Every structure is written in C-alpha cells, then in structure tokens.
Amino acid sequence: MANGKEQALDIHGKSYSRFAMVLLLLIATFAGMLNQTSLGTALPTLMKDFDITLSTAQQATTWFLLANGIMVPVSAFLTTRFSTKWLYLTAYIVLFAGMTVDxxxxxxxxxxxxxxxxxILxxxxxxIMMPLMQVVMVNIFPAEERGAAMGLGGLVIGLAPAIGPTLSGWILDKDHVILGLTLSDSWRSIFILPMIVLGITIILTPFFMKDVIENKPMKLDVLSLMLSLAGFGIFLWGFTNxxxxxxxxxxxxxxxxxxxxxxxGLFFWRQLRMDQPFMxxxxFANKxxxxxxxxxxxxxxxxxxxxxxxxxYMQNVHGQTALQSGLALLPxxxxxxxxxxxxxxAYDKVGAxxxxxxxxxILAIGTLPFVFLSIDTPMHIITLLYALRMFGIAMVMMPLTASAMSALPREExxxxxxxxxxxxxxxSAVVVALLTSVTQNIINTNTPSHALQVNDPIRYADHMLQASLDGFHASFFLGLVFAIIGIVVANFLHDGKVIVGQTNSVDVHVEKEVK
Structure with missing residues (x-):
C-alpha cells in the first residue's frame, strides 16, 4: 500500500485522496459511536418520559452493546466479500434509519x-463500521505509520463514547439553534446532530470512499452465521436480564x-475445522x-x-442536572x-x-477514590479523577489496538x-449489565421500609441516599478490579513494538527493543 510519500491507489489501481477518505471515515464513525454512550446522562429523563425503572432504561445501552457485539463477527465476512465503498454506504443508511426510529x-x-x-439498528x-475502519487503516497505512493511524482511530473509538454524555447533557439543558435548526431540550434531539452529520456523509461517500480491501468470492457459511448470532445473542441477553x-x-x-x-463453544469449534472460516x-493462537x-x-x-x-450517581446523589453531569465528564x-x-x-517508538x-x-489510581465517593465529595474532585482515568485509558487503548493488529499479517x-x-x-455489554444489576440489587436490598417513609420522611431519604451510594460504590469497585487485572496482563506483553505477526503457527514477530 501507499505510504505517506507515494500516491495512494485503490484495489482497482485508481488514485485517491487518502486524507479525504480517512477524514470521512473518522467523521462518520464518530457520529455512529456517539450513540454508544450518548444516552448516559439522558437515562433519568428517559425513565421519567417512558415511566420505566433504571434497569429498564439501561437496556438502551445494553441492547446497543448486545447487537453491536453480535454484528462484529459478521464484519469479517462482509469486509472480505463486499466492496468497501458500498458496504460503508449501506451501514451509514442503516444507522440513519435507526436514529430516525428513535x-x-x-x-x-x-x-x-x-x-x-x-x-439495535x-x-x-x-x-460493521467500527471494525471496517480499523481494517481500512491497516490496509492504507504502512506498518511504520500504523500506530499513529490507530491513534487517529482512537479519536473515534475513545473520544466519541467519552464525549457522548456531555453532548446529550448540553442538548437536554435547553433549546439550541444550529444551522437554523432548533434542537429542543428533549432526548429526541440527541439523535438529530449525528443524523445531520451522517446525512452529509451519505452524500459524500460515493465520491470519496474507495475500495481498498481486496475482495474474495467467499461463500457465506449459514451455520456459522446462525451459531454466531444465537451464541452471542443469547449469552448477552442473559446478562441484560x-x-x-x-x-x-x-x-x-x-x-x-x-x-x-x-x-x-460450538461456533469456535466449527471455525477451527473450516478451511475458510467465517471468523x-x-x-488467538498468537500470544x-x-x-x-x-x-x-x-x-x-x-x-x-x-x-x-x-x-x-451525579444526578441522583448530588442533584446535578444532565448538563452539569455532562460537563463534569467533558475534561x-x-x-x-x-x-x-x-x-x-508513542507506540511507534516504545511499543505497547x-x-x-x-x-x-494510572487508571487504577484514578478509580480507587471513586470507591469512597460521598454526597459531600466536591464536583471538581470527581471531574479531576475522571480526567485522570481517561488519561490512563488513552494510554492503554490505542497502543494495545495497534499492537494487536500489528501482531498479525495483513491478510488476517x-x-x-x-x-x-x-x-x-x-x-462492554457484559460489564454494563453486570454493574447495573449490582447497583440495582444493592439499592433494592438496602432500601428502607415504606413505614419509615411515612413516619420519618427525612430519615427515609437519608437511608435511601446511603443505599444508592452503596450500590454505586460496589460498581466503582469492580471498575478498580478490572484496572488491577489489566496491570497483570500488561506485564506479559512483548517488549518493544511488534512489526509483523504470526504466520503458520510460527512466531515471526520482529521487535524494536528500546534501550
């Protein structure tokens, strides 16, 4: 593939603007990834408008992650079988339709x-869009530039979900006028901005998106597809309940x-026995x-x-508005x-x-104080700690993603x-369902009696607030556990930057040792 000094050519031998294509990819995928967390600060509003509980409202996130997790395995087949340009255009149209429905x-x-x-739409x-973007990056950037390219992808994979709650909080605060269009202070408007961006993207895609991934006449293994959809779907559905x-x-x-x-397990077993596996x-044999x-x-x-x-937590315990809680997450x-x-x-220089x-x-240090948050914890402390956590996550996500892709040959x-x-x-789907259930169960277990509410409303409110705090503390503690396990896993990684991956079960990676 073309590097930064050579002319970029698609699989048909035609030149194209790599800058324009990457920019289009980043903007469109950003608009899509916003949907993953944009309802975070809107959950109390959804609970009120739809007259539903927290666990039911959280399904807006868990079902998104569930459907997303089901579709990702299919992306490997679609990416290999169909034109990059038309696959992206189809995904954009489906995304636009889903946001319109909501x-x-x-x-x-x-x-x-x-x-x-x-x-779900x-x-x-x-x-489809998210993994396809990473495959495109691998194909249009040479190995020595792949870390920086994956860093650009991190603006989508990391920043969009991170900024989603802030954006929705800003929208829910009051009416806004953008490009002559009035966005009301309603959860409906959360979908309008991404729809505008996506609409422009749909128009530009036929002109700037190019076929950069070699296609093969693969036959769809229907049984593998059914096993994938059923296995991951039923598994995640159990956690959402x-x-x-x-x-x-x-x-x-x-x-x-x-x-x-x-x-x-049956899906994995079948893939290992196939000459051309579905996924x-x-x-995973590559360590x-x-x-x-x-x-x-x-x-x-x-x-x-x-x-x-x-x-x-900020809205229910601290009484913050959707905008205030969103702004607290903005830094x-x-x-x-x-x-x-x-x-x-940095990955290009020192490895993962x-x-x-x-x-x-850093993530563990930033998460530990969350386990001890109280109603009196100043909001600026929460904001500072959250920013520290996101600093740590950024240090982890992009280097690990780049290292994972560099550990494999391009054809894989x-x-x-x-x-x-x-x-x-x-x-992600499992952890959202898990933490929601832990929080809700602890709150339900520690909820004071109805008699106390009648006889001593102030004391009831205090006990109810403490029950909520106990639930949130438990979920934050699990977040700390994940960070600590991550430290352990990091110590088993290769030193230096991995350039080439594993081929034919023989580890042929090359590393740049950093003295």
Missing amino acids: AVTPADKDMWVMFLAGR QAAAVG VSNDGWGAMNTVILPIVIGVIII DVRV QFALTTAGTALAMMAMMGVEMMLPI GALMMGIMSPIAGA KRLARVGFT AAHGTASNNTIRQVA
Missing part, C-alpha cells in the same frame, strides 16, 4: 420496544448464559494478539462501567481525545507493554479486527 418514538411505556428496535451499523430478574433467575439469566456459552479464531485483545477488553470494561454509572473526554493520537505515536503498564496503573487483518472488536463489545 427520534420519532412516542414517549410511552408501551413504545419502549420501538425505541430499542432503533437502538444503530448498533448493527456501528458493528440480571438487573431486572436477579442472578437467581434460572429461565431468564442462568440458562441463557449457559446455553450461550455452549453455542459460542478465523486461530488469530501477543490474545494478550492485547484481553487488555483492550479490560480497558473498555473499566471505562464503560464507570462512565455509564457516574452520570446517574475527561477531551483528555481522551488529546492523548489517543499521542499514545498511538510500557504504555499499557503505565496506563493501567479483517479476522483479527472482528475477533478483537467482538471480545471488546461483548465485554
């Missing part, structure tokens, strides 16, 4: 299913998780790829777990955006191990990206 959903408890359907599109039904629910929690694990899980993928998943779990619970989002390209470029070790350590990039993103999205 924007017009009536605020009625019975229509919540319609809202979730829109979220959005997730399906993002499940925990917050409502509890861990003891055999039919809706335990059984789906067990059945899901069995089907996923080549053999990439560096497997470890970096595990580290990335832990970083995502640490980020998503605290990021989704913190706005609810952290900006920190993520600033550090992602820097961390990606040192950066991951430092990043996870699509399967490597699909595998990496599948693990990451499944981990």
Whole structure:
C-alpha cells in the first residue's frame, strides 16, 4: 500500500485522496459511536418520559452493546466479500434509519420496544463500521505509520463514547439553534446532530470512499452465521436480564448464559475445522494478539462501567442536572481525545507493554477514590479523577489496538479486527449489565421500609441516599478490579513494538527493543 510519500491507489489501481477518505471515515464513525454512550446522562429523563425503572432504561445501552457485539463477527465476512465503498454506504443508511426510529418514538411505556428496535439498528451499523475502519487503516497505512493511524482511530473509538454524555447533557439543558435548526431540550434531539452529520456523509461517500480491501468470492457459511448470532445473542441477553430478574433467575439469566456459552463453544469449534472460516479464531493462537485483545477488553470494561454509572450517581446523589453531569465528564473526554493520537505515536517508538503498564496503573489510581465517593465529595474532585482515568485509558487503548493488529499479517487483518472488536463489545455489554444489576440489587436490598417513609420522611431519604451510594460504590469497585487485572496482563506483553505477526503457527514477530 501507499505510504505517506507515494500516491495512494485503490484495489482497482485508481488514485485517491487518502486524507479525504480517512477524514470521512473518522467523521462518520464518530457520529455512529456517539450513540454508544450518548444516552448516559439522558437515562433519568428517559425513565421519567417512558415511566420505566433504571434497569429498564439501561437496556438502551445494553441492547446497543448486545447487537453491536453480535454484528462484529459478521464484519469479517462482509469486509472480505463486499466492496468497501458500498458496504460503508449501506451501514451509514442503516444507522440513519435507526436514529430516525428513535427520534420519532412516542414517549410511552408501551413504545419502549420501538425505541430499542432503533437502538439495535444503530448498533448493527456501528458493528460493521467500527471494525471496517480499523481494517481500512491497516490496509492504507504502512506498518511504520500504523500506530499513529490507530491513534487517529482512537479519536473515534475513545473520544466519541467519552464525549457522548456531555453532548446529550448540553442538548437536554435547553433549546439550541444550529444551522437554523432548533434542537429542543428533549432526548429526541440527541439523535438529530449525528443524523445531520451522517446525512452529509451519505452524500459524500460515493465520491470519496474507495475500495481498498481486496475482495474474495467467499461463500457465506449459514451455520456459522446462525451459531454466531444465537451464541452471542443469547449469552448477552442473559446478562441484560440480571438487573431486572436477579442472578437467581434460572429461565431468564442462568440458562441463557449457559446455553450461550455452549453455542459460542460450538461456533469456535466449527471455525477451527473450516478451511475458510467465517471468523478465523486461530488469530488467538498468537500470544501477543490474545494478550492485547484481553487488555483492550479490560480497558473498555473499566471505562464503560464507570462512565455509564457516574452520570446517574451525579444526578441522583448530588442533584446535578444532565448538563452539569455532562460537563463534569467533558475534561475527561477531551483528555481522551488529546492523548489517543499521542499514545498511538508513542507506540511507534516504545511499543505497547510500557504504555499499557503505565496506563493501567494510572487508571487504577484514578478509580480507587471513586470507591469512597460521598454526597459531600466536591464536583471538581470527581471531574479531576475522571480526567485522570481517561488519561490512563488513552494510554492503554490505542497502543494495545495497534499492537494487536500489528501482531498479525495483513491478510488476517479483517479476522483479527472482528475477533478483537467482538471480545471488546461483548465485554462492554457484559460489564454494563453486570454493574447495573449490582447497583440495582444493592439499592433494592438496602432500601428502607415504606413505614419509615411515612413516619420519618427525612430519615427515609437519608437511608435511601446511603443505599444508592452503596450500590454505586460496589460498581466503582469492580471498575478498580478490572484496572488491577489489566496491570497483570500488561506485564506479559512483548517488549518493544511488534512489526509483523504470526504466520503458520510460527512466531515471526520482529521487535524494536528500546534501550
């Protein structure tokens, strides 16, 4: 492929503007990734408008992550089989349709299913766009520039989910006029801005998007597709039911998780026996790829777990508005955006191990105080700690992602990206459902009696507030555990930068040792 000094050519031998194509990719995927967390600060508003509980409202996130996790394995087949340009255009249109569905959903408890359907459409599109972007980056940038390229991708993968709660909080604060369009202080407007950006992207895609990934006439293995959809879908569905039904629910929690694990095992077994697997899980035989993928998943779990619970904590415990809680997260989002390209470029010089070790350590230090937050904790302290956490996550995410992709030969990039993103999205879906259930269960267990509410309302309010704090403390503690495990995983990574991956089960990676 062309490097920075050579003319960029697509698979048809035609020149194109790599800058324009990458810019289009980043902007469109950013608009899509915003949907992952943009409802974080809007959950209390959704609970009020739809008359639903916290665990039900959280389904807007868990079902998004669930559908996203299901679609990512399919991306490897789609990327290899279909034109890059038209695959992206299709994904953009599906994403636009999903956001339209949510924007017009009536605020009625019975229509919540319609809202979730829109979220699933959005997730399906993002499940194609996100891994495809990484494969494109691998194909259009040479190995020596791949770390910086992945850093640019980090502006999407890291910054968009980080800035989502702030953006939605700003929208929910009051009416805004942008380009002559009035955005009302409603959760519906959260979808309008990305739709505008996406609409422009859809128009520009036929002109600036090019086919840069070689296509092969692969035959779709229907059984693998069904096993993938059923396995990951049932497994994650079981976790989404925990917050409502509890861990003891055999039919809706335990059984789906067990059945899901069995089907996923069958899916992996089938892939190992196929000459042209639907998703080549053999990439996990590469130790560096497997470890970096595990580290990335832990970083995502640490980020998503605290990021989704913190706005609810600030609004329910501190009485902050959606805008105030969103602004409290803004410095952290900006920190993520600033550090992602820097961390990606640093990977090109020192490799992933040192950066991951430092990043996870910073993440653990920044998370520890969250376990002891109280109603009297100043908001600026929360903002500072959150920014410190995001600094650590940025130090981890981009180097590990770049290292994972560099550990594999280019021809395995699509399967490597699909595998990496599948693990990451499944981990994110599990952790959001897990932390929501832990928080909700502790709150329910410690909720004072109704009699106390009648006889001593002030004391009841104090006890209820403490019950909420106990729930949030438990979820933040789990975030700390993920960071500590990440430190352990980082110590097993290769020193230096991995240039080439594993081929034919023989480790042929080359490292640049940093003295």
